[in-house]
């Protein structure tokens with residue numbers, strides 16, 4: 001009997017993964033608290049595979065973990081449960097740290113107590129661990145500019161003067177998070193990798209870029225810039241562009257991400273590796289906003305002069321190492337993906 005346990009499996013990414021892996025396992029166990037910021041009701045999400053067994057529990061609760069792991073000895077664990085709001089993590093840092101860091105260590109401690117060592121743990125990490133990443137100056141020298149200061153942002157100095165951003169990649173970049181969320185995701189990576197090495201458990205870490213697509217929470221105002229833009233455009237409101245709107249983001253479609261995760265779960269060639277999962281294409285926020293405004297006949301997006309602490313200027317993955325090391329590539333184009341997402345939002349909000 002093969003069992004896969006997914007923490008946070010009732011969320012956006014988890015539900016999509018359960019649909020892909022439902023026939024590969026005898027049991028799919030979901031540990032999820034159905035966080036009210038993401039789930040409008042405490043009901044089983046309709047996108048979750050009917051083969052999945054949802055246990056409503058908090059990953060920070062050791063008693064809940066003992067109950068789950070005394071009953072189930074998972075072969076594979078996919079760790080998705082997390083507080084995910086980047087901006088929110090600066091004002092609610094204890095909550096983010098508690099769930100993301102302590103929630104991870106509670107899970108591992110319970111595995112030891114219950115002698116429930118899986119064969120492999122897969123962690124959904126984030127591009128947030130890179131922070132501003134690596135840039136190259138006009139003399140061709142690569143460097144890490146670090147976090148933009150309040151003064152820089154207040155003066156509208158969005159870029160690092162005379163420098164060019166280099167796409168992020170786990171084999172080359174040193175992690176330098178600029179948000180508490182990023183710090184907690186890096187801590188998760190390090191906790192999982194050293195624990196797994198100590199107990200001979202395999203692991204893989206996936207650093208996800210901006211995942212978008214049908215199924216993303218429409219009630220969580222702290223994540224999902226695309227769904228926020230769609231809601232504004234549908235109401236014929238002007239989409240406000242932060243900074244100068246020219247920030248790059250790598251939008252990767254949900255089905256591409258779910259395929260990558262399911263491949264990593266079952267394929268041991270990715271063991272011990274940190275892989276960047278993105279489309280490899282950097283779209284400007286302005287480009288995305290215009291695409292959405294045009295679709296809904298909304299006014300042209302406008303730069304509103306605002307910015308957000310903790311946001312990075314650019315994020316785009318260099319996925320060459322990932323493509324070389326796993327049987328996966330992203331296949332959904334930005335146009336196609338945006339269309340699918342907008343069609344889904346239209347249906348959901350029309351209901």
Ligand SMILES: NC(=O)c1ccc[n+]([C@@H]2O[C@H](COP(=O)([O-])OP(=O)(O)OC[C@H]3O[C@@H](n4cnc5c(N)ncnc54)[C@H](O)[C@@H]3O)[C@@H](O)[C@H]2O)c1
Nearest residue numbers: 008010011012013032033034035058059080082124208211
């Ligand atoms: N969606 C993205 O763009 C993106 C990008 C980078 C990394 N990630 C990572 O991928 C993972 C999944 O993200 P998602 O987009 O599916 O998020 P999501 O918010 O849709 O899903 C997270 C799930 O975790 C559950 N959860 C939250 N706190 C919990 C707790 N204390 N105990 C048990 N369950 C809890 C929520 O109820 C939710 O169902 C996260 O770890 C996130 O950091 C996501």
